[in-house]
Amino acid sequence: xxxxxxxxxxxxxxxxxxxxxxxxxxxxxxxxxxxxxxxxxxxxxxxxxxxxxxxxxxxxxxxxxxxxxxxxxxxxxxxxxxxxxxxxxxxxxxxxxxxxxxxxxxxxxxxxxxxxxxxxxxxxxxxxxxxxxxxxxxxxxxxxxxxxxxxxxxxxxxxxxxxxxxxxxxxxxxxxxxxx
Amino acid sequence: xxxxxxxxxxxxxxxxxxxxxxxxxxxxxxxxxxxxxxxxxxxxxxxxxxxxxxxxxxxxxxxxxxxxxxxxxxxxxxxxxxxxxxxxxxxxxxxxxxxxxxxxxxxxxxxxxxxxxxxxxxxxxxxxxx
Numbered sequence: 680x681x682x683x684x685x686x687x688x689x690x691x692x693x694x695x696x697x698x699x700x701x702x703x704x705x706x707x708x709x710x711x712x713x714x715x716x717x718x719x720x721x722x723x724x725x726x727x728x729x730x731x732x733x734x735x736x737x738x739x740x741x742x743x744x745x746x747x748x749x750x751x752x753x754x755x756x757x758x759x760x761x762x763x764x765x766x767x768x769x770x771x772x773x774x775x776x777x778x779x780x781x782x783x784x785x786x787x788x789x790x791x792x793x794x795x796x797x798x799x800x801x802x803x804x805x806x807x808x809x810x811x812x813x814x815x816x817x818x819x820x821x822x823x824x825x826x827x828x829x830x831x832x833x834x835x836x837x838x839x840x841x842x843x844x845x846x847x848x849x850x851x852x853x854x855x856x857x858x859x
Numbered sequence: 860x861x862x863x864x865x866x867x868x869x870x871x872x873x874x875x876x877x878x879x880x881x882x883x884x885x886x887x888x889x890x891x892x893x894x895x896x897x898x899x900x901x902x903x904x905x906x907x908x909x910x911x912x913x914x915x916x917x918x919x920x921x922x923x924x925x926x927x928x929x930x931x932x933x934x935x936x937x938x939x940x941x942x943x944x945x946x947x948x949x950x951x952x953x954x955x956x957x958x959x960x961x962x963x964x965x966x967x968x969x970x971x972x973x974x975x976x977x978x979x980x981x982x983x984x985x986x987x988x989x
Contacts, residue, residue: 826930
């Protein structure tokens with residue numbers, strides 16, 4: 680019985696706290712539906728709503744561009760597939776995303792997260808300005824989305840990578856935003 | 860020179876509202892900028908600004924009235940500011956304004972972003988409450 684009770688408790692906790700959960704391709708249509716949901720669900724707290732919206736767009740675009748799992752839409756465009764969850768807790772919101780990445784991307788992804796987490800706010804802003812001035816496509820440069828996510832959230836990133844096989848890994852990211 | 864007018868949208872794509880006026884020298888970029896292909900959208904705007912700054916001797920007033928923009932749009936904002944700075948360097952007069960919602964309690968994030976734009980481009984941006 681204990682297992683069933685624990686499972687029920689876990690289910691209730693997740694359902695109670697969940698505002699949005701989505702699993703699938705991150706195309707423009709999906710993005711706009713989730714964005715609308717965020718604006719609607721958090722309309723009582725405009726400050727946090729704006730932050731969550733900004734973070735959502737960057738995380739969703741990251742999945743759309745960088746997920747190693749792609750789906751093609753009717754117009755023949757490819758979009759990255761992943762999972763996204765927005766949950767509400769007593770004093771904070773929590774954004775979690777997961778997507779498959781190529782194993783050769785694991786090291787750069789982990790290094791990027793580590794770099795972001797060791798920098799204080801001023802250094803992080805400097806890092807963002809440096810990356811923004813590098814042309815896209817330069818190794819280590821380009822994508823500043825995650826840096827902006829950390830700045831907007833004002834919390835360190837929580838992240839992990841699970842090895843799936845020799846070629847693929849699963850990348851999990853969790854971002855926290857305080858309610859006040 | 861033809862003016863540019865693009866009405867913004869808030870839907871499947873978040874396209875900013877663009878009003879570039881060659882007669883008045885007033886250019887406005889407003890609304891929300893979260894596009895799938897940011898460069899494709901902004902490239903004609905850069906081209907217009909480059910042509911305009913090459914032809915005109917007028918004061919150029921650039922008004923940013925953006926409510927939201929993503930990081931790839933922020934790169935394009937930097938590019939716009941660079942074009943304006945080059946115009947300034949060859950003797951042109953510019954005024955860059957950033958309008959923000961004065962009813963919002965917390966504009967710290969926004970102020971920080973504008974400060975970053977100023978540091979990166981060496982252009983003075985006036986913060987104007989609206």
